[in-house]
Amino acid sequence: MQFSIFDNQLNSWNGSALVMGVFEEDTFEYLEKIGFILNKKLISEKIIKQNFKGEKGQHLYFNFLEEKLNSFSLIGLGKKNTLNNDSLRSNLSDFARKIVDKENKISILLPWQHLDKDAINIAFEAIRLSTYKDNRFNNKKDEKSILQEVEFIVEEKLSSISFNKSESLCEGVEFARRLVAAPPNSLTPLEMSVKAKEIAKSHDLEVKILEKGQCEDMKMGAYLAVAKGSDLDPKFIHLIYKPKGVIRKKIALVGKGLTFDSGGYNLKVGASQIEMMKYDMGGSAAVLGAAKALGGIKPEGIEIHFIVAACENMINGSAVHPGDVIQAANGKTIEINNTDAEGRLTLADALTYASNLKPDTIIDLATLTGACVIALGNDIAGLWSNNDNLAKEIMESGKKAGEIIWQMPLQESYREGLKSHIADMKNTGPRPGGSITAALFLEEFFDQNINWAHIDIAGTCWTDKNKGINPSGATGFGVRTLVQWIKDN
Secondary structure (H helix, E strand, O other): OEEEEEOOOHHHOOOOEEEEEEOOOOHHHHHHHHOOOOOHHHHHHHHHHOOOOOOOOOEEEEEEEEOOEEEEEEEEOOOHHHOOHHHHHHHHHHHHHHHOOOOOEEEEEOOHHHOOOOHHHHHHHHHHHHOOOOOOOOOOOOOOOOOOEEEEEOOOOOOOOOOHHHHHHHHHHHHHHHHHHOOOOOOOHHHHHHHHHHHHHHHOOEEEEEOHHHHHHOOOHHHHHHHOOOOOOOEEEEEEEOOOOOOOEEEEEEEEEEEEEOOOOOOOOHHHOHHHHHHHHHHHHHHHHHHHHHHHHOOOOEEEEEEEEEEEEOOOOOOOOOOOEEEOOOOOEEEOOOOOOOHHHHHHHHHHHHHOOOOOEEEEEEOOOHHHHHHHOOOEEEEEEOOHHHHHHHHHHHHHHOOEEEEOOOOHHHHHHHOOOOOOEEOOOOOOOHHHHHHHHHHHHOOOOOEEEEEEOOOOOEEOOOEOOEOOEEOOOOHHHHHHHHHHO
16 A cells, blocks of 8 residues: 655645545534535535534545545544544544545545644554455455555645654554464464564564574573473574664563463363464564564664564473473573463563663563453553553553553562462462462563563454454554654653
8 A cells, every 4th residue: 555645735636536534613614625626515415414523433435426526535533622643543444444445546634733743644554554454364365455545635744744664663563463363383483483584684683593402501491391392493583673873772572472372281271262372472473563663663772672482382292291390591490380371481581581681671572361351351451560660651652652551560469379389489370360470470580670561462462353453353462562662762
């Protein structure tokens, strides 16, 4: 899909499919702007007949109105004082999905003077991401959306309009979506490492892929314990972005990378949806998607490390048993009381590895617990942090990016539930507060002088139906927040 800007005099525009956004207060007055191409009286009568009032979420589509115009669409923006970036995203996303199969090119005229300075980029992202389709694994792969070009009409020249950063962001989100949506026989740990190498090559990033033997040398006993049950070798992925000039900060982004999670000997059954456990690498998808996006954006002054401990959690004669005691890379011993709490084990060694790089901040993302989904549902990700300022930054960046993240407590008294009689700790605590004890577990595996945040995206990495900017399927959740947070810092 191609995007462009029309910033000449409005009465010189000569397109064929016009989309106009209007507020409740001045729906009919705003039509005066296009009197040169539409009969105001005629269109006003049609609007009244259809009971269109400019309310938020209202859409109208008219086909073949006049010779000069093949189609005309109205998008209700609601009241001026209630419009925000989230409602703009949602409204444009819903509309784009409805028109994507109707027109080859559309021109969009919004009341830019009343919108946020970033509105045109938000509109770009909303339209592109909401109309995304993934037909890699079906016979529709040759089908293409009719909509090929989107033109934004601006009534006055807007300084330095560029879609470059938005395009890089969308590429990162789409990349993450493709990773999450790929079936587990397609996206293996090896294939994930191949994809990481491709990102590195195309965006001039450094890349390290640690093989099983190298991980053994580094005593990654927790990560390797999870991988033991699979016939596929684990791949520990480390991408590095280094900006030109002075480096102000060093950041490590860590993603859970279970390309398939059977649960191990605590086999997933019933409502656990084992058939969907391809998305248990949603955290790593967000991290690699962010690597792709940020590799294109090239932020200044920040060195970024993207880390993924990729593997499968399967069952064979070598698989870890419930009751086994293993040792993580930082020397802590862990009693495995649930083999289906495997993600935190892979993250334990990945966090230790990240910590040894001496970053200023570590952020990890993981489809970690069903408990987080019970607590916050499917629209909100949970956040735990040892630094309230960092937590606030991430939530604010998430809000800007259109991803809802809610801070949860690191309740110290719950740490008691992780105590083991035979090891330093167990990998799971009691069922109540399960997402909190998971975060407390992770907190044991990095230098406490490092600012850290853990984001549980178990409920947000997938949607069964179209929802706002996300079509049904993989959402790529986390990419937008990470990119926004990097930009904000």
